[in-house]
Amino acid sequence: METAKFTFVPLKDKKTVLEQPKIANKLLQWSMKGDLRLKYYNFNQEFHPYQKQDFVEAFFKDPAVISTLEIHRSGWSPIGVPASKVEYEPLAATLTSMAFFDRILDPANNLTRSSGEIRQCYEDKCEGFFIDDNILAMILIEEHDLYNLYSISDRNEFLFNIFKHIYLGGEWCQRDFNIQPYLQTTKDIYKELMSVERVEGSSDIRVRSVVFKVIAYQEDGKPLCPTAPFHVQNFIYLIVDPFKRQVSVLMNHYGGCLE
Structure with missing residues (x-):
């Protein structure tokens, strides 16, 4: 079976939750404003969970992504080059209530x-x-x-x-x-x-989004993004909504972290 070729389109005008005044003010207080970032992309193919590796590799090689997704290298600038390798770690996304806390x-x-x-x-x-x-x-x-x-x-x-x-x-x-x-x-x-949907034949809801944490690498084996993944506050998460065919990119660079 032929592997789906994913291509991506940036949603440049889509407002993010991080821009809401109450959240922006808190991020400023917590020294995260400008370092915590959120971008959105649409993609063209149907996504299945077994395609995660194909998906993340296609994402970090796509011309529209590497020209618009900014990473921190002595300042924010587009990735600029395709990744030679991408590692991903799946995260659970089962919770629909803050009762967890x-x-x-x-x-x-x-x-x-x-x-x-x-x-x-x-x-x-x-x-x-x-x-x-x-x-x-x-x-x-x-x-x-x-x-x-x-x-x-x-x-x-x-x-x-x-x-x-x-x-x-x-x-x-x-x-x-x-x-x-x-x-x-x-x-x-x-x-x-997160996107949710109703369980068929029930009033219950479940999360349909798929989440994974990623590290993309350069040809020399050094991290491309995030640039210093050893630090807990340097991260990139991809959150995929298979129904909308949309991927959200939540990323952060810790200001005091040496690259």
């Missing part, structure tokens, strides 16, 4: 108080981040008692990853003391990116 809101778990105030902790450092609250410890420190509040499979959910990235913030992040701005921003971004 009830564990954070439960004061018994020692992450927040009943008011939503974030509980502080003894100072520590992990992966280049200064840890001074229990949520940071839960996210980053595997040896911490709170780390197991979310299992490995929980942490593979795209919703958890959005929250993680938002909470970690950028190089000069000015943190909130209450959890609600983080949860609301996570919800707004997730809702924008």
